[in-house]
Amino acid sequence: MALLQISEPGESSAPHQHCLAVGIDLGTTNSLVATLRSGEAVCLTDEQQRSLLPSVVHFASGNEPLVGYEAQALQGDDPTNTVASVKRLMGRGSHDVKRLADVMPYNFVDTEGSSVPRVRTAAGDFSAVEISSEILKSLARRASQSLGGNPEGVVITVPAYFDDAQRQATRDAATLAGLNLYRLLNEPTAAAVAYGLDSAAEGLIAVYDLGGGTFDISLLRLKRGVFEVLSTGGDSSLGGDDMDHALGEWIIEQSGFEAVDTSLARRILLAARRAKEELTAADTAAIEIEHRGQSWRGEIERETFDALIQPLIGKTLTACRRALRDAGVDKQEIGEVVMVGGSTRVPLVQTLVGEFFDRKPMCDLDPDQVVALGAAIQADILAGNKPDSEMLLLDVLPLSLGIETMGGLAEKIIERNSAIPVSRAQEFTTFKDGQTAMSIHVVQGERELVSDCRSLARFELRGFPPMVAGAARIRVTYQVDADGLMSVSAEETTSGVTADIVVKPSYGLTDSEIETMLRASMEHARDDVDLRMLREQQVEGRRVIEAIDAAMAQDGHILTTQEQKRIGECRDALEAALEDADAEELKNLIAKLEKASESYVARRMDESVRQVLGGKQIDEVDLR
Amino acid sequence: MAAARALPSDKPVNQMQSPDPGQNYFELLGLKPVFDIDASELHAAQQRLQATYHPDRHVGANPADRRASVQMASWINQAYETLRDPVKRSRYLLEINGANMPDESATTGDAEFLMEQLELREAVDGCRESDQPLDCCERIETRLEQRAGELAAEFVSLVEAGQLDEAVESSRKMQFIQRIQQQLSELQFELEDA
Numbered sequence: 001m002a003l004l005q006i007s008e009p010g011e012s013s014a015p016h017q018h019c020l021a022v023g024i025d026l027g028t029t030n031s032l033v034a035t036l037r038s039g040e041a042v043c044l045t046d047e048q049q050r051s052l053l054p055s056v057v058h059f060a061s062g063n064e065p066l067v068g069y070e071a072q073a074l075q076g077d078d079p080t081n082t083v084a085s086v087k088r089l090m091g092r093g094s095h096d097v098k099r100l101a102d103v104m105p106y107n108f109v110d111t112e113g114s115s116v117p118r119v120r121t122a123a124g125d126f127s128a129v130e131i132s133s134e135i136l137k138s139l140a141r142r143a144s145q146s147l148g149g150n151p152e153g154v155v156i157t158v159p160a161y162f163d164d165a166q167r168q169a170t171r172d173a174a175t176l177a178g179l180n181l182y183r184l185l186n187e188p189t190a191a192a193v194a195y196g197l198d199s200a201a202e203g204l205i206a207v208y209d210l211g212g213g214t215f216d217i218s219l220l221r222l223k224r225g226v227f228e229v230l231s232t233g234g235d236s237s238l239g240g241d242d243m244d245h246a247l248g249e250w251i252i253e254q255s256g257f258e259a260v261d262t263s264l265a266r267r268i269l270l271a272a273r274r275a276k277e278e279l280t281a282a283d284t285a286a287i288e289i290e291h292r293g294q295s296w297r298g299e300i301e302r303e304t305f306d307a308l309i310q311p312l313i314g315k316t317l318t319a320c321r322r323a324l325r326d327a328g329v330d331k332q333e334i335g336e337v338v339m340v341g342g343s344t345r346v347p348l349v350q351t352l353v354g355e356f357f358d359r360k361p362m363c364d365l366d367p368d369q370v371v372a373l374g375a376a377i378q379a380d381i382l383a384g385n386k387p388d389s390e391m392l393l394l395d396v397l398p399l400s401l402g403i404e405t406m407g408g409l410a411e412k413i414i415e416r417n418s419a420i421p422v423s424r425a426q427e428f429t430t431f432k433d434g435q436t437a438m439s440i441h442v443v444q445g446e447r448e449l450v451s452d453c454r455s456l457a458r459f460e461l462r463g464f465p466p467m468v469a470g471a472a473r474i475r476v477t478y479q480v481d482a483d484g485l486m487s488v489s490a491e492e493t494t495s496g497v498t499a500d501i502v503v504k505p506s507y508g509l510t511d512s513e514i515e516t517m518l519r520a521s522m523e524h525a526r527d528d529v530d531l532r533m534l535r536e537q538q539v540e541g542r543r544v545i546e547a548i549d550a551a552m553a554q555d556g557h558i559l560t561t562q563e564q565k566r567i568g569e570c571r572d573a574l575e576a577a578l579e580d581a582d583a584e585e586l587k588n589l590i591a592k593l594e595k596a597s598e599s600y601v602a603r604r605m606d607e608s609v610r611q612v613l614g615g616k617q618i619d620e621v622d623l624r
Numbered sequence: 625m626a627a628a629r630a631l632p633s634d635k636p637v638n639q640m641q642s643p644d645p646g647q648n649y650f651e652l653l654g655l656k657p658v659f660d661i662d663a664s665e666l667h668a669a670q671q672r673l674q675a676t677y678h679p680d681r682h683v684g685a686n687p688a689d690r691r692a693s694v695q696m697a698s699w700i701n702q703a704y705e706t707l708r709d710p711v712k713r714s715r716y717l718l719e720i721n722g723a724n725m726p727d728e729s730a731t732t733g734d735a736e737f738l739m740e741q742l743e744l745r746e747a748v749d750g751c752r753e754s755d756q757p758l759d760c761c762e763r764i765e766t767r768l769e770q771r772a773g774e775l776a777a778e779f780v781s782l783v784e785a786g787q788l789d790e791a792v793e794s795s796r797k798m799q800f801i802q803r804i805q806q807q808l809s810e811l812q813f814e815l816e817d818a
Contacts (some may be wrong), residue, residue, distance in 0.1 A: 153683075182683055223671075325813055382683045392675055419670075419701040421679065421694050481694055482679045 021383035023375025029212025034376035059121035089128035091165030136177035188218035190374030203335030211341035231326035240343035255296035649703035
């Protein structure tokens with residue numbers, strides 16, 4: 001705007017506004033939010049100084065959903081309305097959800113015209129994206145309260161192994177929560193970032209992340225401030241929850257409980273989790289369960305527990321071997337092993353991972369917090385708060401992208417572990433005279449058969465000009481962005497006609513579904529948007545006043561008294577309104593002040609030109 | 625080449641210089657257009673360019689610049705992936721030298737090489753029945769590496785001599801050897817897992 005342009009060279013403009021930016025670890029079991037405070041990443045806590053927010057949402061008719069510990073407390077008594085581990089449902093279709101039915105005691109319903117299953121609760125039917133957005137909103141509220149303002153942008157972490165549908169779903173949840181998403185960041189990369197700043201080491205790093213519901217192994221190369229993911233592997237349905245289930249089954253076997261309903265099952269699982277946690281420090285743990293007349297008391301030794309979970313850890317080590325092979329790296333070359341996720345507190349995990357890599361795993365930082373801390377560091381850099389930082393995260397595509405070809409085979413378009421962003425183009429032709437549309441089925445995965453891969457979307461290309469069979473050249477470009485999300489564009493190259501693309505996500509929400517949800521949560525969303533706009537106008541208003549004051553102090557004398565008075569009135573009106581007026585009003589007042597000072601701005605420019613020209617009158621100088 | 629070296633690595637990130645679309649991958653990455661390239665130099669070139677063009681360096685930019693940054697970063701990565709892999713690199717080198725390229729699924733007419741290929745595949749399969757399957761794999765691995773090295777050397781001297789049609793043939797042979805290497809690697813993984 002005009003006033004900024006008149007500041008003299010060398011005169012400092014307003015200092016860089018520090019952007020509030022946060023990192024969010026949206027976990028299966030727990031979620032966290034972190035930010036940078038005086039250069040140090042810290043997790044933000046609730047009123048009771050707890051940094052973890054259990055990723056549990058409780059829905060009750062007529063009330064706002066409860067999130068976190070309050071929701072968790074209701075798990076035992078109201079299991080069908082209390083959704084936990086929703087991350088497992090992200091980007092999943094009805095078919096996948098059925099397979100999780102014995103783990104998740106919810107009533108899933110299919111909605112007409114939607115590819116995404118919803119959980120039926122007393123407050124209505126909700127998709128995984130909506131449930132996750134409640135967790136994000138709760139974290140955003142925590143951030144606003146402790147930072148004194150809404151975050152300008154967020155970085156949200158996802159397992160490195162998440163496919164496109166799961167990443168899209170996470171991005172949708174952020175949109176729905178009204179957050180400005182800077183970037184999706186792989187969890188293990190975030191962990192390495194958190195450690196990387198502490199120890200400026202170079203070399204190969206294995207990040208072993210065993211969370212509540214997901215396991216990731218990532219091999220990273222760290223060199224001169226650049227983290228590069230060499231390979232990723234893991235299992236998006238393996239984690240500490242499975243340990244609880246293994247122990248839960250042991251409890252049922254030992255106790256001889258009959259008729260285990262969902263409510264008792266919850267109690268058993270909670271007891272199992274408690275015992276597991278006790279066993280990280282103690283050799284034995286007592287278990288006590290009482291439920292509607294049935295009760296059991298027992299004790300478990302660590303050895304017994306270790307035997308129960310050994311196969312689960314074995315699975316993680318198999319994934320480690322594959323990741324090493326993918327990266328073309330020997331175990332001996334790994335310099336550091338970083339432990340992430342609450343489940344790495346289990347002693348057997350540390351022992352077996354240590355034995356596998358033949359070195360002591362790093363666990364200096366809290367394994368629950370490390371991912372959120374790294375995300376906060378990245379968010380701060382992306383917000384522009386550290387213009388000198390050289391840190392750049394280069395990621396790879398976790399799973400190959402392909403398209404369906406004749407006979408239900410998948411043809412790979414972009415191989416997994418390709419550095420992203422990346423794009424590939426492919427040319428197709430028509431096989432019928434006058435054909436003006438074609439359909440492309442995009443899948444993700446490593447297997448040969450389409451049916452063994454994950455269906456991502458069906459694209460229908462329409463509107464290219466009718467031609468003789470084989471004459472059209474349709475160039476389809478697949479673009480994967482830095483978040484690992486894919487988009488497709490198509491063009492008929494002989495005519496230059498861009499084809500319209502109709503996307504049918506296989507396991508995602510369509511744009512119109514998201515829009516509907518956004519409208520449904522309009523009240524909140526609008527509040528957030530309004531608040532952001534208001535803050536922006538307040539900042540702008542203060543800046544304009546500062547600029548005017550500085551200019552007036554310097555050469556207010558070039559104005560007539562009347563002009564000074566007029567500008568002064570507008571300036572004072574704006575200042576008086578800063579705290580109370582709404583965004584629209586402020587915008588008007590700023591415009592008024594700018595209008596009033598228009599001629600002043602022009603004259604100042606003339607004045608400075610005159611000064612430069614050594615006192616000559618402007619009309620004396622040949623400006624041609 | 626000069627254009628590639630002129631690409632900014634130390635310029636402010638918001639002053640994105642639009643790249644010359646006529647550049648080939650070697651020029652883009654500032655490398656000599658030869659088969660024998662230094663892997664660490666290639667890696668460093670990719671990272672130097674990404675430090676300027678990666679979308680993370682343009683978070684606050686306008687949508688058009690953001691798109692340009694994604695496209696540019698994609699192009700750099702594509703150049704990197706192509707030159708990193710010896711078979712892809714050899715094919716690309718032939719392409720920019722104007723050689724007649726058969727498509728990737730073409731077979732070789734060299735009967736002797738066909739026999740060797742067959743024998744190597746059988747040897748890989750044979751490791752399954754071997755008493756020490758992993759040792760067996762390792763022996764073949766060494767042999768394949770040696771063979772790949774010989775073919776690469778052959779390729780380099782053919783390109784230098786301007787015998788492009790013959791070089792196409794060696795590139796194709798390198799591709800066959802690479803496929804057997806992949807097959808072997810899958811088997812090794814399977815055996816280690818069991």
